[in-house]
Amino acid sequence: MKTILILSVNPPGTTRLRLDREVREIQATLKRSKYRDSFQIVTEGAVRVDDLRRALLDHKPAIVHFSGHGVGSEGLVLENDAGQTQLVSSESLANLFKLFQTQVECVLLNACYSDIQAQVIHQYIDYLIGMNCPIGDEAAIKFSIGFYDALGAGEPYERCFEIGCASITLEGIPEAETPKLKARPRAYSFPGIKEPDNSENVKSPAPPSPPEKKTSQTMNINVGHTMSNNEISQAKGDIQQIQNISNGGSEASSFITDIFKLIKQIERIIDKSELSEKHKLKALSYLENVQEEMQEDEPNQDFAMKNLQKITKVLKEVNETAEAGAGVLQKLEPLFTQLASGLGVSAENFGSI
Structure with missing residues (x-):
């Protein structure tokens, strides 16, 4: 209740x-x-x-x-x-x-x-x-x-x-x-109520083309806490699962929800880090740009990618000047790579974090 x-x-x-x-x-x-x-x-x-x-x-x-x-x-x-x-x-x-x-x-x-x-x-x-x-x-x-x-x-x-x-x-x-x-579109469930489908309200770019054989695997993302080393490894493994999502099916609907879970996870990791308020706000503003773009009927993938890269740049600058940034990039690397895949961009094109 x-x-x-x-x-x-x-x-x-x-x-x-x-x-x-x-x-x-x-x-x-x-x-x-x-x-x-x-x-x-x-x-x-x-x-x-x-x-x-x-x-x-x-x-x-x-x-x-x-x-x-x-x-x-x-x-x-x-x-x-x-x-x-x-x-x-x-x-x-x-x-x-x-x-x-x-x-x-x-x-x-x-x-x-x-x-x-x-x-x-x-x-x-x-x-x-x-x-x-x-x-x-x-x-x-x-x-x-x-x-x-x-x-x-x-x-x-x-x-x-x-x-x-x-x-x-x-x-x-x-x-x-x-x-x-x-x-920030997210499906909340209520006891006795079928979980609402936000896919009509939230438009996302089509996921990458699937292999010829479809699978029912979906991503498993833990939202709401800082990731452990095991979770980081698991997240890296989830990149392959993204490639198995088909266009237009129930798996695609799950994929759309997972995109926003990823964004929320990134937001919380940055917010809970020991970065200065200045760097936090800067990184979060770029992340907000990504999220808003993903809500458009026809998202501009290049714009979203550029904002992800700007977040990376901010965190790299912090890493070079203060210990507070240590480890943040490591936690975010698999999440950024998954988002890049969701935008239809090869992880190789995205480059190393």
């Missing part, structure tokens, strides 16, 4: 919002949904800074839904111990969610100008929804109803977002362009 944590706050002195109605509508929507037994809702009102941290620790949510006020670059509005307004910066929120990135799948910030916070938190959480300008009460509620209608029907997060926006339009409210989605 997946936990949805709904956090609402409307401190004295701020514009009154219909937060109670939004919570009731979400609860009613999921209660009548097909997969209602796959979700539980936990609500927290008048949220203080300490409440936010404790709620994430206590309830271990997969989805975090914030309803309240946002003030753009200054942050989101919470309460202090005296019940007064307290702003929480984007950076503080990102640092908190970084600690829960293996647990939280989606964050929905139903607050004005919250797209700024969504962009920063998206460094660590796969799916972020924020608002790029003020959003009215009715539009915010209709978006929530549509989003959770779709979630309760077993739809993936991208479709939930689209249906939420459509719900605003159906009511004749001209705010359907206000919600913005930031996504």
Whole structure:
């Protein structure tokens, strides 16, 4: 069962919002949904800074839904111990969610100008929804109803977002362009729900031509921790398995998912390394370029490859000047080689890391 944590706050002195109605509508929507037994809702009102941290620790949510006020670059509005307004910066929120990135799948910030916070938190959480300008009460509620209608029907997060926006339009409210989605496509499964297929939403270049005889082997990538020497050897062995994936079949769908697992693995290795923040940000920005390109309908393989090579260049520079870079390249070498193969580029053409 997946936990949805709904956090609402409307401190004295701020514009009154219909937060109670939004919570009731979400609860009613999921209660009548097909997969209602796959979700539980936990609500927290008048949220203080300490409440936010404790709620994430206590309830271990997969989805975090914030309803309240946002003030753009200054942050989101919470309460202090005296019940007064307290702003929480984007950076503080990102640092908190970084600690829960293996647990939280989606964050929905139903607050004005919250797209700024969504962009920063998206460094660590796969799916972020924020608002790029003020959003009215009715539009915010209709978006929530549509989003959770779709979630309760077993739809993936991208479709939930689209249906939420459509719900605003159906009511004749001209705010359907206000919600913005930031996504690193990944298939999340729910108990009792068939795992969503993101292949329609995520386009990837065709894998390399297979041998004449098809096989059912797929890649086995461990995501979420630094690789051991044994895992590095295993990853090198997986390069050959990539060549066995056929065009258009179920193996290809698995392959598309594996591409994004590889990108996530590379991201985590870089993020957990002892590289300086400057070099981390530089490498991660190039990796983000690769990921965004892979989401295009017709990805530019040369562009993606050049960004992989730029990451390699950054890490080589670090290796030459500081011990902090030692070992990072070794961990990334098999992953880079697999990505190169996935882009249809020979490992020989890619060159030695």
